[in-house]
Amino acid sequence: MNLLPRIKPVYAHCDLPCGVYDPAQARIEAESLLGIMNKYESLDEHNKLRAVIIKEERAELVKHHLWVLWTDYFNPEHLEKYPDLHDKFWKATKQAGECKHHLEPQEAEKLLTMIDEIAIIFWATKKA
Amino acid sequence: MNLLPRIKPVYAHCDLPCGVYDPAQARIEAESLLGIMNKYESLDEHNKLRAVIIKEERAELVKHHLWVLWTDYFNPEHLEKYPDLHDKFWKATKQAGECKHHLEPQEAEKLLTMIDEIAIIFWATKKA
Amino acid sequence: MNLLPRIKPVYAHCDLPCGVYDPAQARIEAESLLGIMNKYESLDEHNKLRAVIIKEERAELVKHHLWVLWTDYFNPEHLEKYPDLHDKFWKATKQAGECKHHLEPQEAEKLLTMIDEIAIIFWATKKA
């Protein structure tokens, strides 16, 4: 008897684990990048170092949340309707990488705009 | 000359890294718990196992986001105004632990209600 | 037949995974913070940077170990007997955050004292 059988699931697998996705996860981390950049100049040397360490982590989290959204949520039908979807994600994750290299708030603002464009598409597909 | 001096910061440290907090981070993970529990019964055995693994991670993330909010965002003035703040966080993080032990959707729903109560306090302090 | 049934456990869930908690986990990381701060001034610039990176991680680990102890180990009966338990954990985790912002050894010493106060309560509840 095989207690944990190797069954090919008949259920739509993209429904597991939960169907819960939200571009807010990437946005919150990107807002954090903007906050760090806005405060950077006013910090003492010790906290400037810390700001760079934390900025590195936050930018990586933006990338991660965007990658998950791109691979796990969006499907071929979405792509057909939004043919620049791949490019939007590629450029947004590249911009998150830019935020690692820069301290100018406009870099984080640019990232936020790119995430918002993705969010608009996301919510349009959810309502569809 | 000391390039990275050991200066006592005169800046309010809670202003670093970014001042960005959002109870939505905990809520999204808790919604994921609810999604997993709602689908659990309809999954094949292999994906049931996976659901338990993922549920464990999501519940831990709920705890983490709540702990950060409690320790890093809230301050003594908030506590004076909301004296049951500690207890609300303690019970909500304990409830996230309950969701590790259970598969009944009402456990995740109870957690969501507790997070929402915290979110109401959070947003009230932001507007104040 | 339901191989992995959705049973409400009759066992006290706080007994899983293992019942093993030890404030020493937080203390060892806090000792590490003190060690870093004590050596900071004698380090060259490259290792000063590294010290800040490592200090950030250790302080986060102190927080994590304290949070787990607070949420997972302590129960309502403990709280009734030690009504300032919430406040002790809140202040200790906030002090771990202070150690991220500071390089003065007395900040880590203050943290160690706070952890020791929690440890005394912990061991008293274990013997009870």
Added chain:
Amino acid sequence: MNLLPRIKPVYAHCDLPCGVYDPAQARIEAESLLGIMNKYESLDEHNKLRAVIIKEERAELVKHHLWVLWTDYFNPEHLEKYPDLHDKFWKATKQAGECKHHLEPQEAEKLLTMIDEIAIIFWATKKA
């Protein structure tokens, strides 16, 4: 005097940290997926559970290594020369997700083929 100034770097930022990328990182994890699937049936129940846990992690690592390669290594010139690059990465990371849902070795073999197609493009761009 500003010790850690907010300078716009004149150096090509894609040159940091190191210029070292290798599709072998994704491939090794995918081989691990195949190894797990090939042995799954011969394992006892306890190790079957463990296999599912480990498979989940390995598949996530495949995704991560592919995402990094896509965002950090490839640039607009590469994309112009290989216009299906986005699609190849999207489908390969989706297939890594499939390997979480399945236990049939052919799913990992399919993933390996997709990684190899990406590796061919990668090495062609390195020689160019």
Added chain:
Amino acid sequence: MNLLPRIKPVYAHCDLPCGVYDPAQARIEAESLLGIMNKYESLDEHNKLRAVIIKEERAELVKHHLWVLWTDYFNPEHLEKYPDLHDKFWKATKQAGECKHHLEPQEAEKLLTMIDEIAIIFWATKKA
């Protein structure tokens, strides 16, 4: 002017970050393994699954803490005095791996004995 110069440190590098090591870190995780194994039979199916997931993590943490101790704390003089040091660490980390494969408490007890033997050597070198 080179603010962050590439100086060869004249300080004993093993003194950074902190000089704080403690075999208690590995021991606490191993006690957790024993706790899980002792309770395993009395758990319902859902928590049995959880126990395997948690056991996997705890065993990995034992390995990690032992590896750090072996590489970072012990030095050539220690090795000369305790020539079986390498073998003791190798066998202890392998035994932590065994605990991933097994559910019998004696496997965790064997691991605890091996950690204690290492701890005796550790404390002897600290006093020397």
Added chain:
Amino acid sequence: MNLLPRIKPVYAHCDLPCGVYDPAQARIEAESLLGIMNKYESLDEHNKLRAVIIKEERAELVKHHLWVLWTDYFNPEHLEKYPDLHDKFWKATKQAGECKHHLEPQEAEKLLTMIDEIAIIFWATKKA
């Protein structure tokens, strides 16, 4: 009925999860260390800080991949044939630690040589 029985596996446990090991994992991270060190001098201050942060992570990954290879792949028969195996791994992981403390490329080159010596032994045991 015991659905997830506590069976002593009769299968060689070292065959799980997958039998896939490859010293390339450690080598790629060490190449990254070399890349970082080679570029360090040409970076602006902000990216110099980032380089130290990333170097710290890469060196830790080298250690991790070597530790896993040492504990999980190599067995007593290998050790009998290559009696200096323990020492080679100890010194290589210590050298990875050195790369955290240094910025001179020769430190990473020394590490690469040590990894290559291990790789030669590894591949000899695979062919045997």
